[in-house]
Amino acid sequence: MSAPTVAAPVDAEQAGRRVEEVLDRLGASGDPAAATAAEELVRTLMDFYGAGLARILHLLSSAPGEPSAGLLGDELVASLLVLHDLHPEDRDTRIARALDSVREHALDVMTFDEESGTLRVRARAGGGCGCGSGADARQAAEAALACFAPEVRAVDVETAPVGPPLLQIGTAPTGTR
Template sequence: MSAEQTARRVEEILDAFAASGDGETARAAEELVRTLMEFYGAGLDRAVTLLKNRSADPLAVLMADEMVAGLLTLHDLHPEDTLTRVGRAVEAARAGATVGVEHFDPETGTLRLSAREDGGCGCPSTMDATRQRIEAALSCFAPEVSVVEMPLSGPAAGEPALLQIGNRPPGAP
């Protein structure tokens, strides 16, 4: 399908929405098309800019960019396998030193990560923040991952919560 044919088809679909008499749906459809066009335009602009300014392998330059890599993954055009892209996501989340990739199950979309012994204090709140950063990066680099399992290990796994002992606030009984 050419760009002209695609534009004509999109216009026909939007006209059909408008003719349906449901103005809210027609406006929503137009906004959807506008948003997708902006997204793809930004991705193409980014790819062209990266390729113009490249000094390395052009494919490597494109794969290192979250937006371009996300577009290629979205359309099943990314040349790297899932585990390689998962590794990129972990690195992009700045978690490579604290988290290891154990296993990915393509049937369920479940990714199992492990906390490395040498990474941080092992506090649940720290691990939650790391997990959130990884999940955000995975949405760009490896959207086929739908579940992230990251059990605690080290001092925080199986130990009771830290008891803070100190002075009571003024006026407390």
């Protein structure tokens, strides 16, 4: 019996962009029949793999314990489940899972605008080292959300307001005690 093979890691976001690029090239080639056939092929493969993923989820959900927890935490599997509208967690739970994966930025969800796909988050005071920029937090959040919650298309990071200045209380002047 041969040793099991391990698939090479796949960047789901990059693979999606590549499929779009190929379809765009075929569309621009001037051959509408080829472009239509390519789009039909992609739809058919999506349906095929989606049915397989649905079957896997069904089989896992009927197994004792909670074997799907590891799958839901995997970026590639989570993005495939979302792509096929099979992810068992709701959007807010998936957003929380994604932000939890970038703990060093300590982000709290404020609001989500469904129309624009913009998620507003607040960077908690005391999160991380305090030296990171909002741009770093935004980039980290967007990267995590791309897999777990692709309906989030932009992230706005607010910094938590700084509290009032610390009032220093010194010793009483001499003779007032």
